[in-house]
Amino acid sequence: xxxxxxxxxxxxxxxxxxxxxxxxxxxxxxxxxxxxxxxxxxxxxxxxxxxxxxxxxxxxxxxxxxxxxxxxxxxxxxxxxxxxxxxxxxxxxxxxxxxxxxxxxxxxxxxxxxxxxxxxxxxxxxxxxxxxxxxxxxxxxxxxxxxxxxxxxxxxxxxxxxxxxxxxxxxxxxxxxxxxxxxxxxxxxxxxxxxxxxxxxxxxxxxxxxxxxxxxxxxxxxxxxxxxxxxxxxxxxxxxxxxxxxxxxxxxxxxxxxxxxxxxxxxxxxxxxxxxxxxxxxxxxxxxxxxxxxxxxxxxxxxxxxxxxxxxxxxx
Numbered sequence: 001x002x003x004x005x006x007x008x009x010x011x012x013x014x015x016x017x018x019x020x021x022x023x024x025x026x027x028x029x030x031x032x033x034x035x036x037x038x039x040x041x042x043x044x045x046x047x048x049x050x051x052x053x054x055x056x057x058x059x060x061x062x063x064x065x066x067x068x069x070x071x072x073x074x075x076x077x078x079x080x081x082x083x084x085x086x087x088x089x090x091x092x093x094x095x096x097x098x099x100x101x102x103x104x105x106x107x108x109x110x111x112x113x114x115x116x117x118x119x120x121x122x123x124x125x126x127x128x129x130x131x132x133x134x135x136x137x138x139x140x141x142x143x144x145x146x147x148x149x150x151x152x153x154x155x156x157x158x159x160x161x162x163x164x165x166x167x168x169x170x171x172x173x174x175x176x177x178x179x180x181x182x183x184x185x186x187x188x189x190x191x192x193x194x195x196x197x198x199x200x201x202x203x204x205x206x207x208x209x210x211x212x213x214x215x216x217x218x219x220x221x222x223x224x225x226x227x228x229x230x231x232x233x234x235x236x237x238x239x240x241x242x243x244x245x246x247x248x249x250x251x252x253x254x255x256x257x258x259x260x261x262x263x264x265x266x267x268x269x270x271x272x273x274x275x276x277x278x279x280x281x282x283x284x285x286x287x288x289x290x291x292x293x294x295x296x297x298x299x300x301x302x303x304x305x306x307x308x309x310x311x312x313x314x315x316x
Contacts, residue, residue: 002216007037011068011077014042015153017175021203022081024178025101028221041077043067065206069095072208079214080206083175084199084230087206089238096209100230102223104174106201106251108134108194109185111161111176112168117187118142125167128160132268134170136247137194139270158184170194174201195249195264198233198242202226225254228285235289236263240296240305245312250289257282263292265301268308274301 008029012022019042026038044067065087068080072095084100091097115121118138128150129135135147148166150157154175161169170189176182205221207214233250242248250263259282266273276295280288 002213004033004036004217005078005213006035007039008079008217009039009041009077011041011043011071011080013064013068014044017154017179018081018083020178021083025079025081025203025205025221029217032220033217041071043071069206072206078207078211079218082204082206084202084204085172085197087199087204089198089234089242091206094209095206096215097204098207098211098215099205099218099222100199100227101203101205101221103202103226103229105177105188106196107173107191108170108189108196109173109176110168110187110189111158111171111184112186113161115168115186118145118168118189118193121145121167126165128157128166128169131170131197132244132247133197133249133266134194136266136268136270136273137249137264138170139268140266140273141193141270143270154179154181172196172200191251191262195262196251198237198248198250199230200251202230204230225282228252228254228259228282232259232261232285232289232292233263235286236261236293236296239290239293240265240301246305246308250292252285252288254282259285259288261288261292263289263296265296265304267304272300272304274299274304 010022010026012018022040026040029038065082071077072080110117123144124146126146126148127138128148130150138145138147150169157169160166173185173188176185205218229252232252236250237248240248247266247268252259252261258279260279262277264273264275274296276292276299278288278292
């Protein structure tokens, strides 16, 4: 048993969903270590401040964690709580993912005030999403729809829908459920319609790599199955250089001692979607992810990635 500190400080974004996530970890830690005072350090990140451009244009999801990492470095916080899908697959030194918690719903959700599904939307209807991954998959299946950017926190996005700016929006089901907003969901997109982002629905706890004490304290919060799935999914992304500029999806599921993994890479306009899948033992999650990534490359994902890289260089 690690030594129990007198206090712990959690760095978190100040949005309502981020606060729910941090407070969830706070409650778990206080239950585990009742003598420890666990408090929150609320912060606003650049990703929260820049709302007029898509994430792919402003530097990616890493913008949601940089300020929190500074707080870890300068000692203002002991740990930071993130949506795992916002955490880059290559964490730079001196940071580490100490625990991945049990996953919530992994699916994307369809939200509309008039329609029940993407298939019901009339031609030309405007669908809002902030994700190139979602955009590419919707364009591939429903080319008659218009996809428009959708930024802001969850409440802001729902308000834009309610003002009539969109016929429908697509959000992660996990966030809606965590905030008690599941009644806004008209339907769920199955993984054939919209394969999730790597780590979608899971929470990750980041600490300094050198903080062995924190790794020990946080170990009881980790979910073995969710960790294995995240390792497989994030391995796909790591091999392919996944970022917000790449429409990439990966989803793993555990059944007993076996794991299945599906992944895809797509052109942003949905004109081409390359898919791969494989199964293997849970203990070989990283190797499984790497194998699926290599299959994607062999099937043509390398061509898509090269085109996207060239386009990003031209735009910069």
